Each structure stands twice: as C-alpha cells, then as structure tokens.
Amino acid sequence: MPSEPLSQKEIEDRLRELPGWAFENDRIIRTYRLGTHFAASALVSHIASVQEELNHHSDLTLGYNTVRLSVNSHDAGGVVTETDFALAERVESLAPAHGAS
Numbered sequence: 288m289p290s291e292p293l294s295q296k297e298i299e300d301r302l303r304e305l306p307g308w309a310f311e312n313d314r315i316i317r318t319y320r321l322g323t324h325f326a327a328s329a330l331v332s333h334i335a336s337v338q339e340e341l342n343h344h345s346d347l348t349l350g351y352n353t354v355r356l357s358v359n360s361h362d363a364g365g366v367v368t369e370t371d372f373a374l375a376e377r378v379e380s381l382a383p384a385h386g387a388s
C-alpha cells in the first residue's frame with residue numbers, strides 16, 4: 288500500500304465518500320455511536336482484528352456507548368495516506384452489523 292502523503296484536496300475528495308469521517312490535526316477521525324457499552328466494546332474488538340490484519344492501527348477510544356477512531360500513518364511521518372483510508376473503508380463496511388451509526 289502506497290504510504291505517500293495525500294494532498295489536502297485528495298483528503299477532501301476521499302472524505303466526501305466517507306460520511307461521518309473528518310480531518311483533524313493531520314489525522315482522519317470518526318466517532319461511532321452504539322446501543323450499549325457492550326456493543327461498543329465488541330466493535331472495538333472487531334476493529335482491532337482488522338487493524339492487525341492490515342498492520343495499520345488507529346487510536347481507539349471506547350466510551351460509554353461510543354467508539355472513536357483517530358488515525359494517520361506513522362511510517363509516513365504522521366500524515367494521512369491511502370492506508371488510513373483503506374482502514375476507514377474496512378471499518379465503515381463492518382460497523383453497520385454492530386448497529387453502529
């Protein structure tokens with residue numbers, strides 16, 4: 288997966304395809320809301336398995352009924368790359384089955 292920094296325009300273009308995601312402090316971020324704390328913890332576990340598979344890891348924050356992801360590419364110097372969006376797209380594809388919004 289290319290780890291070249293994406294331009295601001297490229298990031299904005301990609302975010303248009305990912306409702307709920309935003310660019311903040313050189314990271315892409317998303318907060319999911321779940322029905323229960325246990326559902327939120329299950330989503331964290333599922334995301335962690337995908338992150339291990341991709342070898343790309345976000346900062347995951349588990350709240351009462353929320354899961355917050357914040358990610359960029361350390362190996363590229365702490366900027367947003369295609370790999371971050373690959374992770375975001377994988378999480379977007381698995382989140383609905385958890386009842387996440």
Ligand SMILES: C[C@H](O)[C@H](O)[C@H]1CNC2=NC(N)=NC(=O)C2=N1
Nearest residue numbers: 342343344345359360361362363
């Ligand atoms: C050595 C290991 O493969 C690398 O450090 C991986 C691990 N997970 C990672 N996660 C993130 N977010 N960025 C990276 O550059 C990265 N690199």
